[in-house]
Amino acid sequence: MTITRRKFVRNSSLALGAALLAQKTAFAAPYFPTPHFATPPFAARIEVILNEELGTISPNIYGHFAENLGAVVYDGIWVGENSKIANVGGIRKSLVDALQRISSPVIRWPGGCFADSYDWKDGVGPAAKRPRRTNFWAGEPLVRDQGNIPQKYDPNEFGTNEFAQFCKLAGSQPYFAANVRSLPATDFYRWVEYCNSPAGSTTLADLRAASGSKDPFNVRYWGIGNESWGCGGEMTPGEYATEYRRFAAWVPQYGMDLSFIASGPNDAEYKWTRGFFEGMLQKGPNSLNSIWGLSMHYYSWNLSRGRTRDWNDGKGDAVKFEPVEWYELMREADKLESLIEGHWQVMNEFDAKRRIKLVVDEWGPWYKPGSEVAPTHILGQMITQRDAVMSGLTLDIFNRNPDKVTMANCAQLINCLNSLFLANGDRFLTTPVYHVFQMYAAHQGAQAVRAEFLAPSISYDRDGKPATFWSLKGSASLRGKDLAITVVNPDVSQPHEAEINLLGAEAASGRATVLATTDIHAHNTFDAPEAVKPHAEAWSPTGRSIKYTFAPASITLLQLKLV
Ligand code: AHR
Numbered sequence: 001m002t003i004t005r006r007k008f009v010r011n012s013s014l015a016l017g018a019a020l021l022a023q024k025t026a027f028a029a030p031y032f033p034t035p036h037f038a039t040p041p042f043a044a045r046i047e048v049i050l051n052e053e054l055g056t057i058s059p060n061i062y063g064h065f066a067e068n069l070g071a072v073v074y075d076g077i078w079v080g081e082n083s084k085i086a087n088v089g090g091i092r093k094s095l096v097d098a099l100q101r102i103s104s105p106v107i108r109w110p111g112g113c114f115a116d117s118y119d120w121k122d123g124v125g126p127a128a129k130r131p132r133r134t135n136f137w138a139g140e141p142l143v144r145d146q147g148n149i150p151q152k153y154d155p156n157e158f159g160t161n162e163f164a165q166f167c168k169l170a171g172s173q174p175y176f177a178a179n180v181r182s183l184p185a186t187d188f189y190r191w192v193e194y195c196n197s198p199a200g201s202t203t204l205a206d207l208r209a210a211s212g213s214k215d216p217f218n219v220r221y222w223g224i225g226n227e228s229w230g231c232g233g234e235m236t237p238g239e240y241a242t243e244y245r246r247f248a249a250w251v252p253q254y255g256m257d258l259s260f261i262a263s264g265p266n267d268a269e270y271k272w273t274r275g276f277f278e279g280m281l282q283k284g285p286n287s288l289n290s291i292w293g294l295s296m297h298y299y300s301w302n303l304s305r306g307r308t309r310d311w312n313d314g315k316g317d318a319v320k321f322e323p324v325e326w327y328e329l330m331r332e333a334d335k336l337e338s339l340i341e342g343h344w345q346v347m348n349e350f351d352a353k354r355r356i357k358l359v360v361d362e363w364g365p366w367y368k369p370g371s372e373v374a375p376t377h378i379l380g381q382m383i384t385q386r387d388a389v390m391s392g393l394t395l396d397i398f399n400r401n402p403d404k405v406t407m408a409n410c411a412q413l414i415n416c417l418n419s420l421f422l423a424n425g426d427r428f429l430t431t432p433v434y435h436v437f438q439m440y441a442a443h444q445g446a447q448a449v450r451a452e453f454l455a456p457s458i459s460y461d462r463d464g465k466p467a468t469f470w471s472l473k474g475s476a477s478l479r480g481k482d483l484a485i486t487v488v489n490p491d492v493s494q495p496h497e498a499e500i501n502l503l504g505a506e507a508a509s510g511r512a513t514v515l516a517t518t519d520i521h522a523h524n525t526f527d528a529p530e531a532v533k534p535h536a537e538a539w540s541p542t543g544r545s546i547k548y549t550f551a552p553a554s555i556t557l558l559q560l561k562l563v
Contacts, residue, residue, distance in 0.1 A: 123159020241279025364418025
């Protein structure tokens with residue numbers, strides 16, 4: 001019998017509802033026998049519909065973001081060629097080694113807000129002759145009163161060649177963000193020329209060669225501005241559309257297809273998305289051809305449970321938090337899926353062929369200052385198991401929407417918001433978020449398939465009021481006979497068992513990798529850098545219907561060999 005997905009999901013929901021009701025009744029009235037079940041029903045079901053393909057998961061959704069902000073570059077990526085810290089041409093070696101292990105596909109630089117204050121010409125040519133400039137973030141309380149430190153007065157040691165070299169070492173594509181607020185379009189064209197013009201062809205190609213890179217960098221991804229509604233120029237969407245058209249017109253291509261990313265909305269700013277497309281179309285439908293992606297930023301920062309919308313007051317602490325703040329972060333992060341859908345709907349009104357995709361080039365949790373590992377680490381925060389679970393939840397959202405999201409960049413790579421790495425001098429560690437990226441790398445470039453999670457909700461107290469949140473969710477992808485399923489259990493205290501049904505295949509074998517901690521605040525420190533790390537779990541699944549129990553506060557990768 002053929003069963004449609006719609007019917008299947010409806011039946012599954014009804015069956016689950018009945019099972020939960022029966023369970024509830026059994027718990028509420030323990031004197032009644034429960035004759036319906038020889039064994040208790042499974043609390044949760046995961047239905048993997050193998051022949052329902054959602055699209056190829058772009059490896060680029062596992063991308064990163066490295067702004068010249070605080071200690072992301074200086075003390076993070078860049079230690080300098082003369083440093084005692086192991087480096088490759090000044091770039092921290094332990095960082096590139098670790099990035100290679102997670103197949104880092106793309107890195108965005110130099111901002112963020114910094115990008116619209118940056119003159120790329122300051123960062124090329126002989127390092128000793130490069131000017132020192134006041135960094136965009138120099139006024140931040142953490143560095144404001146400090147001396148001449150690179151986090152405040154940028155020595156420009158790390159410029160275009162160094163970033164391109166960093167990407168090459170890490171095995172990543174560079175994604176540059178061009179300055180739209182404070183430089184004319186010519187500078188953008190010249191930056192493209194510097195990066196991509198063939199060896200010996202232009203004065204800028206010669207300058208690039210003199211800095212050690214004869215061959216072009218062939219940079220494909222170019223962001224035209226950043227947050228142009230805010231630090232990138234305080235523009236209206238219509239004003240930005242005009243700027244975008246001007247910047248994107250007649251850019252030298254050097255035989256490559258350049259992919260331009262327009263500065264897009266924040267959160268639920270649908271007005272920006274609509275206004276930008278309307279502005280673009282004032283010049284006719286062909287003007288959309290220059291857009292490859294629309295950027296979107298989403299930070300999970302307001303943990304106040306509706307008390308305030310104030311950017312500072314609403315934030316929570318990175319390490320000291322109650323379960324309610326754990327769940328609040330999950331609730332905030334979970335909103336991203338409906339925001340993607342919302343912006344996608346608006347984009348489709350203008351781009352009926354759905355060619356232009358979303359680039360979520362800044363995402364992550366954002367806490368109050370205070371947990372940074374060193375006093376120069378602006379926006380630095382400690383990364384706990386909460387952030388790992390939140391990151392798994394977010395990456396699953398991207399995996400479930402491969403038709404809409406073509407790139408995403410976690411903010412930010414090192415010593416900053418949702419960092420995969422923390423470094424200070426010669427000390428270096430990988431955070432729990434790093435391990436999530438490593439586990440989820442199994443999905444890169446695979447075919448996303450529909451996975452329906454039918455699981456009871458977690459109930460908890462939200463400031464005196466009962467609240468719920470889902471207990472299991474995730475994503476699935478197929479590569480040949482290899483099925484990868486990632487599952488997040490955000491329940492702070494309870495494991496959740498699930499029956500996993502494979503529709504269309506059966507498992508011959510499998511393995512499970514788990515990132516779980518007994519303390520939800522657990523994190524890695526320079527003294528205990530491996531306090532949180534994944535472990536392999538004994539598991540021998542076979543057949544069409546298999547079981548797995550997901551640990552509390554965990555992220556799990558199930559890898560199945562299908563027959
Ligand atoms: O990631 C930190 C900042 O957040 C970026 O510079 C900016 O784009 C965003 O507002």
